[in-house]
Amino acid sequence: DIQMTQSPSSVSASVGDRVTITCRASQDIGRWLVWYQQKPGKAPNRLIFEASGLEGGVPSRFIGSGSGTAFSLTISSLQPEDFATYYCQQADSFPLTFGGGTKVEI
């Protein structure tokens, strides 16, 4: 299985801050990396596909980058509705696997 490692596991930030979350794959996954946002008690919501593709309706402050084994999700200017947990997921091979999550807190 491909292991996905996210860091940090949590980050404290303020509205307006720039926040970057990293995701590392245990082997080369090309650009087959998806980012989700999950709020408490809700299902995950896809933000980014293919490492940097922005899902329709997702604000442009969410920026995905990377390829191979190293990826990142940057929120350029944190908004109150962005406080949530973020997960990366590799879509290169089965079983599909997720990172452990990064909680963005106030």
Place this chain on the structure above:
Amino acid sequence: QVQFQESGPGLVKPSQTLSLTCTVSDASISSGDYYWNWIRQPAGKGLEWIGRIHTSGSTEYNPSLRSRLTISVDASKNQFSLNLSSVTAADTAVYYCARAYIGSWRYGMGVWGQGTTVIVSS
């Protein structure tokens, strides 16, 4: 707008079989355009992909669950289902159904159900 609704017992005894159904509204499973997935999340923990099925019947399972897992589809009811046998407390989680477009399944799962909580306990 397409919606998914997971349903099934909220409490299952150890060693028994966990059975869940995902009912799809405002979209047809029979279209063949999607893979239908199950994902779970223990309380306070991360996400685990369980497996997926296509209307054709083709499946992919997580090897960690394969020996206990069956995912099936009932196009006549516009539903797909999960059966997980010999459950233990480690199978306690919120279970989600979700879909991925067949032409771009590597783009992840774009629509998810709200999730249903299953507790394994005697």
